[in-house]
Amino acid sequence: MTTRYAHKDAYTYENSSVLKNKAGHRDQEALDKFERLSVANRMVEDPPNGNFDYQHIKAIHRHLFQDVYDWAGEERTVSISKGETLFCNPRFIANSVTTLTAELAQENHLKNNSPEKFVEQAAYYMLELNVAHPFREGNGRTARYYLSLLAHNAGYDIDTEKLKHGWLDACIEGVAGSEQPMCDLIASALIVYED
Template structure:
C-alpha cells in the first residue's frame, strides 16, 4: 500500500482508489482490477515503431482503461512505499523523457548478448520504477513493457515463469542501488526450458 500526501485519487475518508466500477473496498477493487487487466493482457498491446513515453503511457492506458479514468495519465501526487519516496510529480515528465531518450541512444537494447541485455534492461527498469509515473499499476505496466522491449531485442521473456515475490524483492533491491537480483530475474525469464 502506498503512502500518499494527497488522496485526491481516493474516495473520501478512504484509501480505496476511485474506479469505474465504483467499488468501495480494497478487496473488491483488487479482484476487479486483476480481472480487467488479465482480459486486456490477452489483447494486442499498442504498437509503436520506437519506445517512447507516449507509447509507455498508451500501454498503461490499455491495461487499466476499464478500471481508472486516469489510466495512462501521469500522477499528480507524491507517493512512497515502505518509506521510499518515488519521483516527485513535478519531475516525472522530464525524468521519463530522459529515460526514454537514453533507451533510444542505447538502440533499445537490440543486438546485445543475453547478459548485456539483462544488465541494461535491469538498469532501465530500476530507473523506471524509481520514477513510478502512475498512481497505480506501475509494476504491472513495467513488467509488460519489459517484455515488449525484450521481444524487440530478440530476448523474449517467459513471464509465466516469473515469481512475483522474487520480482518484488529484486525491484526493491534495485531501488536501493543493487540491480544484480533484477539482472538474475531477467536472465531467468530469458532462459529456455530444457
C-alpha cells in the same frame, strides 16, 4: 485497513485508501480482484504500437488499465511512497522518463545485445522506471509489459509469470543500490532462441 501509500490524495475515495475506479468498488479486495481480471483480459490483446518512448509507456498503461481507472495512461499528479521509498516528484516525472527513454533509444532499444548484456541493461532501465513511478497505480505491471515488448523487439521473449513473483523485492533492492536482484530475475525469465 492500512493505507498502501503514505498520504491521502484525490485518487482515493473520501476517508478511504481505495482508489476511485470505474466499477465503483470501495472495498480494496473487490477492487484488487476487478483490477486483476480487467488487466489480465487486456494483456492477451495486441499491445499498443509505439517506439518505447514515454508516450508508448503511457499508452501501455492506458491499454492495461482503461477498464479500471479514468486516469489510465495519465501521469500521476501526487507524491507517493511505499514503505521507505519516496518516488519521483510528479513535477519531474515527464522529464525523468523522457530522458530515460531517450537514453534507451540511444542504446537501440537493447537490440543486438547478448542475452547477458540485454539483462544488465534491461535491469537498469526497469529500476529507473520504477523510481520514476509515473502512475498512481499499475507501475509494476506496466513496466513488466514494457519489458516483454523490449525483449521481443530485441529477439527474445520474457516469461512474465516468472517476473511477477520477484519484481517487488528486486525493485526494493534496486532502490537500495543493488541491480543484481533485478538482473537475476530478468535472467531467470528471459527466453533465448537458438539459431
